[in-house]
Amino acid sequence: MSKAELKINDQTIELPVVVGSENEHALDISKLRGQTGYVTLDYGLKNTAVTRSSITYLEGENGILQYRGYPIEQLAEKASFLEVAYLIIYGELPDKNKLDEFTTGVTNHTLIHENMKKFYEGFPQHAHPMGVLASMVCALSAFYPDILETDGEDESLNLHVQRLIAKSATIAAWAYKNSVGHPAMYPQNRLDYSANFLYMMFAKPTEEYEISDTMVDALNKLLILHADHEQNCSTSTVRVVGSSRASLYTSVSAGIMALWGPLHGGANQAVLEMLQRIYDDGGASKQNIDKWIGRFKDKNSGQRLMGFGHRVYRNYDPRATILKKSADAVFDELKVNDPLLDIARELEHHALNDSYFVDRKLYPNVDYYSGLLYRAMEIPTDMFTVMFALGRMPGWIANWIEMTREGQPITRPRQIYTGETRRDYIPLEKR
Numbered sequence: 001m002s003k004a005e006l007k008i009n010d011q012t013i014e015l016p017v018v019v020g021s022e023n024e025h026a027l028d029i030s031k032l033r034g035q036t037g038y039v040t041l042d043y044g045l046k047n048t049a050v051t052r053s054s055i056t057y058l059e060g061e062n063g064i065l066q067y068r069g070y071p072i073e074q075l076a077e078k079a080s081f082l083e084v085a086y087l088i089i090y091g092e093l094p095d096k097n098k099l100d101e102f103t104t105g106v107t108n109h110t111l112i113h114e115n116m117k118k119f120y121e122g123f124p125q126h127a128h129p130m131g132v133l134a135s136m137v138c139a140l141s142a143f144y145p146d147i148l149e150t151d152g153e154d155e156s157l158n159l160h161v162q163r164l165i166a167k168s169a170t171i172a173a174w175a176y177k178n179s180v181g182h183p184a185m186y187p188q189n190r191l192d193y194s195a196n197f198l199y200m201m202f203a204k205p206t207e208e209y210e211i212s213d214t215m216v217d218a219l220n221k222l223l224i225l226h227a228d229h230e231q232n233c234s235t236s237t238v239r240v241v242g243s244s245r246a247s248l249y250t251s252v253s254a255g256i257m258a259l260w261g262p263l264h265g266g267a268n269q270a271v272l273e274m275l276q277r278i279y280d281d282g283g284a285s286k287q288n289i290d291k292w293i294g295r296f297k298d299k300n301s302g303q304r305l306m307g308f309g310h311r312v313y314r315n316y317d318p319r320a321t322i323l324k325k326s327a328d329a330v331f332d333e334l335k336v337n338d339p340l341l342d343i344a345r346e347l348e349h350h351a352l353n354d355s356y357f358v359d360r361k362l363y364p365n366v367d368y369y370s371g372l373l374y375r376a377m378e379i380p381t382d383m384f385t386v387m388f389a390l391g392r393m394p395g396w397i398a399n400w401i402e403m404t405r406e407g408q409p410i411t412r413p414r415q416i417y418t419g420e421t422r423r424d425y426i427p428l429e430k431r
Contacts, residue, residue, distance in 0.1 A: 008036050018049075022057050046311075050231060051239065051408065055088060055398050058230045063315035067093035067228060068092070076322045081223040082165075082193050087160060088228055089401065103192075105162040110173075110187035110196065112136075112167050113143050113350055120178045129175040129386045131262040136171045138253035140164070147247045151404055165393055169193065171201035172386045177384075189309040194219040197390070202378070214333045215377055218326045222373060225319040225366060226388050228395025230312070234258040236263070238396045239403050243411045246402050255396045256389050265385040266419060268371035271307040272381065275340040275347075284342040292349050307368030308351060309361070319366035326367045330376050341372055 003014040004027055013035050016028040033039050042048045057066040065072040068087050073082050079093075086094045086102050094102060099394040116139060123132055139148050140163065146334050150157050174184045177200075184205045187196050194216045203209035229235070237258035240253040259265035282288030310317055331341060348364055351357040374384050 002422060003224055007031075011036060018052075020052075021054075022059070031245075034422075041416055045236075050411075051302070051403070052406075053231070053399070053402060054091070055395070055402060056230045058312055059314060060310065060312040063318045065229070065318050070138075072318055073365065074227065075323065076224050076319075077222045079224065081220050081391075083226070084224045084227055085165060088394040089398045102162070103194055105158070106166045106193065107189050109159075109163045109166040110170050110189070112170050112300045116143065117174070117184065120174060120184075123175075123178065125179060125181065127175075127179070128260075129172065129179065129383055130256065130265075130389070132175040132178075133168065133172055133251045133386055133389060134256040134260070136175075137164070137168060137249055137256060139360065140167065141247050141249040142355065144249075147249055153405060157248075157401070161397055164248065164252065164397065168393055169197045170200060172383070172390055173197055175386070176201055176380070176383055187352065190205070192216070194223065198377075204253075218330050218373055218377065221322060221326050222370060223391040224324060225370075226391030226400065228392070232264070233261070234371065234392065234398050235395060238400055239408070240411045242400045242403055243408050245404075248397065251400050252393070254395045255392070259392065260385060265388045266304065267365075267367035268374070268388075269381050269384050271367055272340065272345075272371045272375060274304075274306040275343050276349075278343050281338055284339060284346055286346075289346045289350060290344070293354065295357050303380055305347070305351065305357070307360065307371075308364055310365045315361065316363040317365040320368055322363040323366060323369035323373060324364075327373050327376070330373060334376055336376050338372070338376065339373070344372060346370065 002017040004017055006013050006015055011187070013032075015032070015290075016027045018028050020026075029040060040048070055068065057069070058064065067075060068091055070087065070093070075087075079087075082103050083094065083099055086099060116136065119139065120132075121138060144160065144163065146156065147160050150160060168186055177184050183205060185200045188199055191199055191211070195211050196221065198211055198215060199209060231239075234255040238251045238255040238308065241254040242248075246254075262270070278288065278292050281292070292303070295301040295303040329342070330336070331338065348368070351362060357363075370387075371384060374387060375381075379387065394407075
């Protein structure tokens with residue numbers, strides 16, 4: 001094993017160099033404090049690998065995303081969401097028998113307990129569906145308390161995995177139905193995962209609901225593209241909470257709440273809001289687009305080009321390329337004449353041909369087209385992050401299992417204290 005040397009004053013210590021399977025290099029500083037008394041300061045953990053993981057490989061410079069070694073482009077084109085979920089959670093693509101068994105297990109657990117249905121009566125009609133989803137997922141641990149005795153090696157864990165994937169879709173769809181005052185539509189076991197979700201979202205007892213194959217395919221791709229993305233904020237949250245040996249349901253509920261933050265899961269909504277501002281200011285005319293491009297370049301304008309650039313990718317987000325094709329297919333089939341799509345296309349054309357954005361590697365990311373797709377599918381804006389959560393469920397589950405099986409110690413970061421130094425208590429009458 002190669003090593004690096006670190007000099008601190010007159011002391012020299014060796015730091016092991018850890019090399020990942022894709023030739024990523026890291027310095028192992030796990031003994032740094034014990035040997036030197038020093039800790040590292042890394043705001044936001046931008047340069048710190050908090051774990052080893054075999055789930056997802058992300059290489060931002062060249063726009064590479066792989067689940068368990070399989071390129072995202074191949075999975076999005078050829079696989080179903082539940083097939084990818086199995087891959088991410090269990091490590092290998094399933095054969096037909098294993099996929100059928102897994103799919104049947106998920107299908108048979110889409111119903112939620114009737115007592116949980118009563119919870120919706122307690123939420124205000126205007127309650128945000130992310131708050132409902134997080135609360136109801138956490139409540140699953142009360143309805144299935146045996147999860148508290150389940151660890152990463154327990155065979156019964158498979159049942160909880162199936163329950164979580166299945167019931168979260170029903171919980172989410174019913175949260176939407178509750179918000180619009182419509183009766184909940186019970187899941188249909190004859191439908192696959194994506195079609196069943198669309199049915200629960202949009203079907204009504206009073207009429208037949210025709211499910212579009214194009215919309216099902218688009219939703220399948222959206223879920224796959226969001227299924228995992230390395231150690232992002234919400235996934236790290238699942239691991240942090242799970243490191244205390246909190247249950248799978250509790251840890252995933254915490255991940256949902258982290259995803260709810262506008263800096264994480266709300267980016268596609270921000271894209272639509274930006275496009276709407278541009279439209280209200282003058283539509284898709286060249287003059288208006290040029291004006292807004294100028295504003296995005298001006299650091300003092302307060303305007304940001306949303307949906308471009310990524311904290312990790314320094315190239316075209318491979319997920320955006322896939323979603324752009326899906327958006328074209330959905331818009332063509334539904335005959336949608338959406339002026340926001342016209343603006344989105346014009347902005348993309350300008351940004352990809354403008355040295356200001358190219359030099360800064362500001363390429364469209366997955367959020368740029370996902371919001372437009374959801375809009376075309378008539379999924380309301382406040383459900384966008386919920387859709388993200390449904391897709392990310394396999395990644396959260398896989399990370400919780402991996403962390404638990406490896407016996408990750410409880411997460412306990414250090415800090416650099418900047419408060420007052422020691423001082424003596426002053427009695428109240430003397431203050």
